[in-house]
Amino acid sequence: MESIALTEAVFYILISVAEPNHGYGIMQNAEKLSGGRVRLAAGTLYGALNSLVEKQWIQALPSEVHSRKKEYVITELGKAAVAAEIRRLKELLDNGQAVAGGWNND
Amino acid sequence: MIRNEFRFWAAWDYELEELWLNHMAEQGWHLQKLTMGTFFTFEKGEPGAYQYRLEMLDKNKGEQYLSFMEEAGIEKIGGYLWWAYFRKKNDGTPFELFSDVKSRINHLQRIKKLMDTLKLLLTVVLSLDYLLYFIDIMTGHFHGAVGMVTMLPCVLICLWIWNGSKKLSYQIECLEQEQMIHE
Secondary structure (H helix, E strand, C coil): CCCCCCCCHCCCCCCCHCCCCEHHHHHHHHHCCCCCCCCCCCCHHHHHHEEEEECEEEEEEEECCCCCCCCECCCHHHHHHHHHHHHHHHHHHHHHHHHHHHCCCC | CEEEEEECHHHHHHHHHHHHHHHHHHHCEEEEECCCCCCCEEEEEECEEEEEEEEEHHHHHHHHHHHHHHHEEEEEEEEEEEEEEEEEEECCCCCCCCCCCCHHHHHHHHHHHHHHHHHHHHHHHHHHHHHHCCCCCCCCCCCHHHHHHHCCCHHHHHHHHHHHHHHHHHHHHHHHHHHHCCC
């Protein structure tokens, strides 16, 4: 598994499609989970979704007849990527706190 | 109430164009129609009702992208060549098309690639042209000299595009520097 850091956008997209979700739903979820901090812009999101489909980390679900909204869901590869990222983040967190824990909090 | 404006914006100055459109919108003039990329038709409405953004699309961003945009409440009110003029109802939050450095770089590189192709084409054609004019003069025909003068505006346009491409390079470089620290 690669150990290259995922962008915040990709990370939040992946966890937002644990259950099938569409573009706008992904945007809203990322904003909600991050307390308004992560706001996925449409252009960025569209590009990221296409890249993730290409990487097979997510898959596009066939759209229903009356719905123009395309839905996406995470794949096994995508789940593995999220797990690896969580491990990486935990490493950063543990190392950071070990050092910064000794600093005075203002 | 309708208002028409005539403006010529270079591709590399699209962010200035966005500033202008958003400034107009803040005053209640909302871009409604675009003709030939230079005639802007504005409609009077509530100040700040809409926010505008421009994007140069590519082959990957077709109908699917536009319906994706519509889902997010973003409508394309017009376009010119590869450019799309998007607007969104102001909900109090800033309207951006790109939220990370990487996608901003990609957009600028897309524009730069087109400018570079144009720049190369023009340079090659003009060089051949001037070579022929030069040969003309050397073989005693002086209409080559006339040609050299009448083609000067084209040379200036070519230089202008070279300069524009450089501006884009500089912007991309700045963003790449930022990428070292932030997403």
